Amino acid sequence: MKRIGVFTSGGDAPGMNAAIRAVVRAGTAQGLEVVGIRRGYQGMIDGDFIELGPRDVANTLQRGGTVLLTARSKEFMTPEGRAKAAQNLRDAGISGVVCIGGDGSYRGALKLVEEHHIPIVGAPGTIDNDLYGTDYTIGFDTAVNTALDAIDRIRDTAASHERVFFIEVMGRHAGFIALEVGIAGGAEVIVLPEDPTSAHMCAQVIEASAGKGKKSSIVVVAEGGYEGGAEALARDVKLCSGIEGRVTVLGHIQRGGSPTAIDRVLASRLGAACVDALLAGASGVAIGEVNDEIRLTPFKEAVEKRKDINRRKYELAKTLAL
């Protein structure tokens, strides 16, 4: 293997640049040429490739987003699109690829491996932390800290005005962000897709909190924790109990920003481990970190198995909301 490609795909996540930089520098250190594939799978189909040397990734470690850009590609979902992408890789002399993205990106990579036998390894780049085979994904820690900063600010207002706030954080299918910021932000209620709560139950907890002398309450709602999100939950809580709450949907601010030290270190380590894995002959595997050790998980397993939230942490959150 002399020449490898690297690309980012799906939703951007803080730390993707640190991962790209690690692939470029660890690859160069091992005598490889590294090619950046722009705009994810779409760039692979369009042949949007750029040579990347160690200096080309200077000053990117601390930047959010992805310097290689990212995209969602419908064309890649077709066998014809994938054949075109594979041919472009071969024509560019690329004999190994690092894919940085979420579960959709892994699914695409798996198809490319199976149909065209191109060695691909993946690094988990998604703020949602919903990938099996790694304790944490690249971008999760930053997203949690960004959301937490917002919650701290909202709590100042909630406490001053003695109000109830419903704060929606990202997480359509997984409540990792909500659970983490809920505990760190001292939420009275955390609403997760893994354990849906009714408006009635939510109202009961808020009322009980008020009964215990709390003058304000924070309800952290994962996008997928309640049908219609925080807006709908606030509306239904009002309908069933009369409790009036303010709603803040944090949305895309959770995606951007400079990655935390934790995300930079994770991304650096996983990016370099991807190069090592390719050179060792690995393909069709996701590289993760489990208990501080590098772990290789087949793409199939990484996308099919579900990583559950830490139920003990969830119980702790309830206990501490006393």
Ligand code: ATP
């Ligand atoms: P995030 O979790 O941040 O949304 P993701 O990697 O899951 O990131 P997706 O939009 O699901 O993001 O996937 C990225 C791209 O991967 C898609 O636009 C598509 O081109 C490709 N892809 C996803 N699923 C498949 C599939 N089953 N077969 C082929 N390609 C796929």
